[in-house]
Amino acid sequence: MAYHSNRAVPFAAKNIYDLWHAFPTAVPHLHWELVTPCAHEITLAESNTLIADKTLRINVSKCTLQKLRDALDPFQLVHRFRDKSPFLFAMLMTFAAAPTKSTKQAARKRTSTKPDETDDFLAGSEDSNAEEDLEQEAQAEHASSFESFEGWAGKFPSFNTKCLITIVVIYSMLLYVRNRGINVLALPLALFLRLGGADRRLVTVLNHIGLSASYKTVERLKEVISNDAVQLIQFKDFQWTDHNDCLAHVHCGNAFKD
Numbered sequence: 001m002a003y004h005s006n007r008a009v010p011f012a013a014k015n016i017y018d019l020w021h022a023f024p025t026a027v028p029h030l031h032w033e034l035v036t037p038c039a040h041e042i043t044l045a046e047s048n049t050l051i052a053d054k055t056l057r058i059n060v061s062k063c064t065l066q067k068l069r070d071a072l073d074p075f076q077l078v079h080r081f082r083d084k085s086p087f088l089f090a091m092l093m094t095f096a097a098a099p100t101k102s103t104k105q106a107a108r109k110r111t112s113t114k115p116d117e118t119d120d121f122l123a124g125s126e127d128s129n130a131e132e133d134l135e136q137e138a139q140a141e142h143a144s145s146f147e148s149f150e151g152w153a154g155k156f157p158s159f160n161t162k163c164l165i166t167i168v169v170i171y172s173m174l175l176y177v178r179n180r181g182i183n184v185l186a187l188p189l190a191l192f193l194r195l196g197g198a199d200r201r202l203v204t205v206l207n208h209i210g211l212s213a214s215y216k217t218v219e220r221l222k223e224v225i226s227n228d229a230v231q232l233i234q235f236k237d238f239q240w241t242d243h244n245d246c247l248a249h250v251h252c253g254n255a256f257k258d
Contacts, residue, residue, distance in 0.1 A: 046085035096163040173210035190218040
């Protein structure tokens, strides 16, 4: 049976699946015996694609301050994960941005023309997370560049930038656990922790769960970045626009050596 990309042409297999899905007793079997194996196959293929992506790897010996900044560009990470792993990205977005009872009620109240009903809702909500959910809604209303560019806020009622940050962290953890070379987030985070005073034990614990590079690796990175900062200052053609910028880079180099 050929696959038709034209949405106007019905997909026979989907129609058969929908018919079976109408029977409650058949749903668990459909999900476990049909959907789950396909999901495993798709997820593995996407994982292999990301593992092979060299842009998700930071070479410690060749790392510079500029490369760290470029690697942590949120736009690049979000779009790279979404484009190369659309299935898992959609699943994680659905999970993270699913609306709660209070957000659904608040959404309905916003479309209502009766302001007194909104007051009743705010006074009588029994959801223990209502305040937090309403705060997330307020953040979603102030659409960020992510939301306005992609239109995610319209697709997912409870979407906000926290969802994207969480998804990027989940991707990074899963990839780093599978392949330690995928360190686009683990390495900068380990560096941030060490500069913030985190001891070896904390870095090691986070390394075991895929959130941070190892202690030895980050210590080696500190030395490399320190040398890069010194070279940047000593570069003869480099033009300082502000004396404070120079002092900041000198301090940065000293901090990495500490």
